[in-house]
Amino acid sequence: MNRVEFMERLRVLLGDIPAEEREEALEYYRGYFEDAGEAEEERIIKELGSPERVAETIRAGLDERTEHMGEYGETGYRDTRFEQKEVPSGYRKTSWGKGNSTAVKILLILLILLIGIPVVIPAAAGILAGAVGLLIGFAALLAGFLLGGIAIIIAGIALMIEGLSQLYYSMPIALGMTGGGLLTVAFGMMFTAFFWWIFLKTIPRIVSWAVRVVSSLFHRRGGEAR
Amino acid sequence: MVFNTGAALLDAIVLAVVSHEPQGTYGYKITQDVRKALDVSESTLYPVLRRLQKDDCLEVYDMQFDGRNRRYYKITEKGTAQLALYRIEWKNYSRKITEMFEGGATA
Numbered sequence A: 001m002n003r004v005e006f007m008e009r010l011r012v013l014l015g016d017i018p019a020e021e022r023e024e025a026l027e028y029y030r031g032y033f034e035d036a037g038e039a040e041e042e043r044i045i046k047e048l049g050s051p052e053r054v055a056e057t058i059r060a061g062l063d064e065r066t067e068h069m070g071e072y073g074e075t076g077y078r079d080t081r082f083e084q085k086e087v088p089s090g091y092r093k094t095s096w097g098k099g100n101s102t103a104v105k106i107l108l109i110l111l112i113l114l115i116g117i118p119v120v121i122p123a124a125a126g127i128l129a130g131a132v133g134l135l136i137g138f139a140a141l142l143a144g145f146l147l148g149g150i151a152i153i154i155a156g157i158a159l160m161i162e163g164l165s166q167l168y169y170s171m172p173i174a175l176g177m178t179g180g181g182l183l184t185v186a187f188g189m190m191f192t193a194f195f196w197w198i199f200l201k202t203i204p205r206i207v208s209w210a211v212r213v214v215s216s217l218f219h220r221r222g223g224e225a226r
Numbered sequence B: 001m002v003f004n005t006g007a008a009l010l011d012a013i014v015l016a017v018v019s020h021e022p023q024g025t026y027g028y029k030i031t032q033d034v035r036k037a038l039d040v041s042e043s044t045l046y047p048v049l050r051r052l053q054k055d056d057c058l059e060v061y062d063m064q065f066d067g068r069n070r071r072y073y074k075i076t077e078k079g080t081a082q083l084a085l086y087r088i089e090w091k092n093y094s095r096k097i098t099e100m101f102e103g104g105a106t107a
Helices: A003-013 A019-036 A038-048 A051-062 A064-068 A102-168 A171-218 B007-019 B027-034 B045-054 B077-102
Strands: A071-073 A076-078 B058-065 B068-075
Touching: A003 A019, A003 A038, A003 A051, A019 A038, A019 A051, A019 B027, A019 B045, A019 B068, A038 A051, A051 B045, A102 A171, B007 B027, B007 B045, B007 B068, B007 B077, B027 B045, B027 B068, B045 B058, B068 B077
Parallel strands: none
Antiparallel strands: A071 A076, B058 B068
């Protein structure tokens, strides 16, 4: 693959990113090849690996979500969660299943797929639905308490108004009712504030946790080109 | 190399390299300069440069060179401030790690 083919393939691979980003990246690599000179062309293409790999690096740079999942290292962007660190040779973990022949592996994978699909998908859907249900239930419970607090405040205000209207007939009753109304409002405010606080503390955490879990389930990573 | 270079350190190194060229410098040269310290691959720096540019730590301009267009990167005021911060952080960090490795008294 020469430089022209490389750039053409890269352009195709970047077809789905915004035009501005694509032009920036292509301009960078076009200039890169030109600055390196023809003598270096072959070496650079070899080191870049493949247009697929370069495209993936560019795309990873655009994708804010992956920021927490990997890092830009000396070999480019990578997902550090699935990597083995370099360790002194004697300590390296032995990899599994070296003795298995490929045929046995394929058979096993097929078996797992055949048995797994009817069970795993409904089970996963069930767990997901259950989790969403729990989340909604919890939010509704908190919202109920919040609304209850607001209702208490309204009742307190009503009691106060009613008390004030008694002022003309009986001072003690008027003062008593107004005072009771004030106490009720205060209680309602504390009640509301308390559950509002719990609401603010818990809901965003639960939601972000849920989003993380779900996105980690569905986040695809194409590790083969790294 | 045994140690990973995280995004922040790579940002700092790139900012430092670009800051050494008051007139600005270009992608290929930046990569070669960074390679004096780190074994970065040819594709590592584009996303870094692009991000620093978006964060207003670097600015780009195009200039004719050898009858073609070449894109130059130049450090901005914000980038200079960011680099100063990285320098202090690195000094503290590397001092602590060194002390720990060499078993010296902690400051």
